[in-house]
Each structure stands twice: as C-alpha cells, then as structure tokens.
Amino acid sequence: MNSEMFIESDLNRTNKRTQALYRTLFIIMTLLLILPVVIILGTLVYKGGGIISIDFLFTDPINGMTEGGIFPALVGTLWLVSVALLISVPLGVAAAIYLSEYAADNWFTRIINLAIINLAGVPSIVHALFGVGAFVIFFGFGTSILAASLTLAIMTLPVVIVSTRESLQSVPYAFREACWNMGATRWQTIRRVVLPNAVSGILTGIILEVSRTAGETAPIMFTGAAFFLPYLPQGVFDQTMALSLHLFVVATQVPNVPDALPYGVALVLIGLVLLMNSISIAFRMHLRGKKKW
C-alpha cells in the first residue's frame, strides 16, 4: 500500500504538464521584455560606437555642430542633474519622513498624498511651462541652470517622496514601538533605527531618479538649456547645453549632420544613465548584504 503512494496518477501528470506550459510562457514573456533593450543598445553601439572617443567626449562641437565633440553638453547635464538633486533630495526626503513618521491619518495628510500622486501624473511639458512662468519670469532667474534645475526638481519630487516613504515603511513597525517603549522620542527613533535601515532604499530611489532627470528634455528646453553654447557654465545663473537637448538638436534641427553623430550622443546619454543605474544596483546589493532582520 505504501509503495503505491509514489505512483503517478493521471491528475499528477496533467498538473505537471500545465506547470511546464505556464513556466515556458512566463519565460518567453520575460525574454520579450529584454528584446527592446537589446535592439536599442545594439543599434546605438552599431551606428554610433565608432564616433565615441576621448576627443568626442572632451571637445566642443564645431562647424554648426556637425563636427567636434559634446563636452559642454556633457558638463551641462551634470550641472543640471546635480543642482536638481541638491534641491529635490532634501525636500523630498524631509517630506517623506514627515508623511511616514509624523503625520496622523487625517484629511490634511490625505490632501497632501493626493497632491503628490497628481504631481507625479503631470506631463513634463506642463512642468516646463510652469517652470517658465514661475522660475524664469516670476522669480526672475531668467533662462538659467537654476530655473531648469528647479523645474526638474519639482518634476522629480513626487517620485523621491514616494520611494523614500516606501523605504521608511519597509522598516517594521515593531522596531519603532520597541524604541518608543524605551523612552526614545520620534526623532531619536528615526535617527537611530528607521533611517539607518531605510537608507539603502532611499539612495536607490534617488539614483534611479537621477537617471530619469538626465534624460528629460522638455522641462529644460525653455528654462535653461541652450541650443548651442560652446562654453562651460560658470554658475547656476548661466545657461548651458545639455545632452538630451543636444541629441534632439543634432537629430532634427541641424542640416548636414553625419549619421553617426546623433547615435553617438544618444549612446553617451544612455551610457551615463546605465552607469548611474549600475552604481545604484551595486550599492543596493552591497547594503542588502548587510540587511539586519
């Protein structure tokens, strides 16, 4: 009787076949996901890889942007992203800490949450127009890195807030309770227990945010990015070139551009973004190795 236990019944066989079928299906779906990434990267490397060189990265564009390098655009993008981060990270993290650790669940908090969700849904071109009205004109920053970065910061703020809040919430409530029971204040609890254990998630969210910021074109187009400006910016009130806008310009606005150039610019932009993403992933793995519960 016991030996019959392991004999396969028809039901067992059907179950096994169905399981194999679904497994294959899911694997195919996953592979389909990778396809666009491979095609895009492949095309860029194939068509633009040849143009990339030290000179290309570190010299100015010349001859109506049909020759030379992309240095001012590369530096400009770094400026825009850094200034935007300097604004959105402190603001976003502070707001997320308030919402996750202090705010009671009342109508005021719900309105704030609603505002954040809606802000995240605003198209970037609308942010761009808001940036022109608010920062370029009303605050009088003119078209400048400051105005463009502020626009980018406002645009990325909801994502910083939401990802930070999620990281904070992933720290178990029991830790907070244990800490409060010892007589710790809310801030002591945040400082000693919540933040140290949420920091990997927070940083990952921020770095992913950086990569999005670097690729945005619309919000900086009218607020601070210049069509052609073969100098490096000296401060936040200068205009600057940027990789994303430069790509748009050489791909569509300038005549007689060699084929490889736009692909090369795109490759640098994507390379920058992937570089930042891999830093974020490496960082997350490093911190996850130290996960404490």
Place this chain on the structure above:
Amino acid sequence: MVTTTEITPKLQVKDLTIRYGSHTALSGVSLEVMPNEIFSIIGPANAGKTSFLKVLNRMDTFNSEMKYDGKIFFNGLDTRHLRNHYALRRRIGVVFPLPVGLPMTVYENVALSPRLRGINNKAELDVIVERCLQRAALWDEVKDRLDSLGSLLSGGQQQRLTIARALSQEPELLVLDEFSIAVDPVTTMRIEEVLKELKEEMTIILVTNLVQQARRLADRTAFFLNGECVEMGITEALFSGEAKDQRTIDYIEGRFG
C-alpha cells in the same frame, strides 16, 4: 503624634477603562502594585492584559484610537497630564511576547538606551552592557559575539537580549508580557530565576498565560477576563482554594479558556 510611615505604591490604578474607538477593551479596573513586588496578571486572550500594560507607560499617545478613563499614579504621580512621557517610559522597562531584537548588534541593542540618555563614553557603556547581559543570564553565551547582529541569536537568547535591553533603562518597574511564549522551558526557568533576583531591586508586573508561572513567581495575582478584573489576591491564597469567584477557580484549574 506619631504618623505611620506609609509606603507609596509603585503603581496605583483607579477605575481604569480602556477603549479603542467604541470598543471597550478593559473596564473599571482598580489595583495597586507595591515596590519590590511581583504582581502577575493572568487571563485568557482578549482579557485586556496587553492593553492594560500599554497605558501604564502611556503608549496610548501613539495610537489615536486608544483612549482611557480613570487614574494611574506612578510613584504617586498622576500620569494623565504628564508632559514628559519619555521620562516615564524610561523608568518602565517592557518585554514583549515575541522578542523584538532591534536591527543592530548585540552590544548596540543594550547600549541604545544609555546612549539615548546621553551616555557616550565607551568604557562606561561597556560596563553597562556587561552588567545588563549578566543580569539577563545571557553574558556567557554572547560575550564573544557582541558585535554580531542581535537577530542572529536564537529565539530564547533574543528574549533574554530584550530583557537585558529593558534593564539597560535602569527601570523602576519591569513589565513582561507573556515573555515565555516563544521560549523553551529551560530558558523560561532561567529567566524566572533572573526575575526572582531582580525583584530585590525593582517592581515587576508579569502578564502570563501560564497559570503555574504566576504561582511560582508572583506575590499577588489578578485574574482578568473579557476586559474585567474578576479577582485579585495573594497568589498562594488564590491557588490554595481561597479564590471566591467560580470563574477564577475554573481558570486556575484549567477548566476553561
């Protein structure tokens, strides 16, 4: 004229009622706990035992649903209108049913409370950490792994770690909520020995669902049932047939629950 020197009770609870929203978790409880006493609370699930413990150190302030009526005096001071809840909580050490090891090293788990009160001197912290771990009967097992994560200890060790952490607050009142629920019998006995020693220095409130544990340890015992304090008295008296209420007798003898 000679006045008798009365001892102030460590804890005085008068007509305490606890509500979560419209749901009453505990009603009309009055009791006193004397210094250096082990006072146990027994009773089945839903009796309101944990809720009772939560208002003692005013953890109700973290839960907007939770409200209480009645008066609670700690060292003779009314805790209702207390501004400095933090000082009150520091004087009351709490041990939860399931050990909550904070996500830090064994050492830091015990050093956290002293750090919160501003002690940062390493030598001073070393002394405190060793003493607390000794008193929680854990030192010998962890003295070589103070820098490993608290969550890597076994369940029974973690529970003793939370006791050590509670002791690091230098509490006047130690509150244990069903501490042995996730602990083996041997560790339970060790912790019980620890509690008997700690009694010399502090007051202990022991919530337990092991009736015999109350009998072994407690000077006095209260029986809670469905949000009421059914009966309260000298532990030995309750257990040796002097309980007045039939429900208490049934519960003690394990006939319902």
